[in-house]
Amino acid sequence: MRHVAASLLAGLLLCGFADARDENQADPDPMAGHQHHAMSGDASGTVMNANTDRLPRDCAAVGEEANFTIHAGREHAAGRPGHIFGMSQHEVRVPPCSRVSVTFVNDDEVRHQWMVHGLPRYLYPGGMFHIEVAGGHQRTGTFIVPGEDRTYLIHCDIAQHMEKGMRGQLVVGAGSGDLWGVAGISDDFYRSSYLPGATWAWLAAALAAGLVLGFALLRRPAGSAEK
Numbered sequence: 001m002r003h004v005a006a007s008l009l010a011g012l013l014l015c016g017f018a019d020a021r022d023e024n025q026a027d028p029d030p031m032a033g034h035q036h037h038a039m040s041g042d043a044s045g046t047v048m049n050a051n052t053d054r055l056p057r058d059c060a061a062v063g064e065e066a067n068f069t070i071h072a073g074r075e076h077a078a079g080r081p082g083h084i085f086g087m088s089q090h091e092v093r094v095p096p097c098s099r100v101s102v103t104f105v106n107d108d109e110v111r112h113q114w115m116v117h118g119l120p121r122y123l124y125p126g127g128m129f130h131i132e133v134a135g136g137h138q139r140t141g142t143f144i145v146p147g148e149d150r151t152y153l154i155h156c157d158i159a160q161h162m163e164k165g166m167r168g169q170l171v172v173g174a175g176s177g178d179l180w181g182v183a184g185i186s187d188d189f190y191r192s193s194y195l196p197g198a199t200w201a202w203l204a205a206a207l208a209a210g211l212v213l214g215f216a217l218l219r220r221p222a223g224s225a226e227k
């Protein structure tokens with residue numbers, strides 16, 4: 001999580017520098033700072049880092065064609081305390097190496113995003129695939145997932161939208177465990193463990209060592225008495 005946060009921060013800083021440079025040079029193209037991203041679209045919506053044919057290194061071929069239509073809107077937050085926004089499905093499950101096409105439909109009046117993080121950076125700049133749609137519009141974007149079992153974060157990166165419900169997960173194969181804060185799937189908060197990860201192993205080892213030591217100490221007087 002700390003790594004993801006650091007990446008996001010670095011990305012924001014880089015975008016900030018790029019934007020500042022563009023303003024200084026009075027560049028007529030407002031997207032000049034983002035040319036390292038493959039972007040297509042207009043004011044009503046964009047798809048960033050689409051990939052329909054380049055295979056991840058661990059895929060010999062495209063596995064399955066997976067098509068989803070996902071609606072974003074306030075109605076999908078109904079019945080979830082503290083949530084304002086939601087999606088028609090907060091979890092997307094696909095087999096490894098699937099070619100995933102998502103039609104993202106925005107039923108709200110505000111902009112929404114469907115953004116996946118943690119994808120291989122040699123295919124997806126910033127490790128990201130991203131659809132952004134203005135209110136009342138829709139866009140379809142396609143990307144190919146890697147072959148390993150892993151769970152990827154999906155969210156809307158517009159300020160406070162993730163915190164208010166637009167947080168989901170893309171599960172490839174068996175996944176790598178549910179993320180926290182996925183509506184209808186996991187708790188709304190990160191459940192911190194107060195014990196170190198290997199607590200039970202250490203307890204078992206300590207108990208075994210105690211038993212061995214105890215037997216050794218108890219047997220010693222008997223052994224020495226036989227001499």
Ligand SMILES: [Cu+2]
Nearest residue numbers: 112113156161
């Ligand atoms: Cu949003």
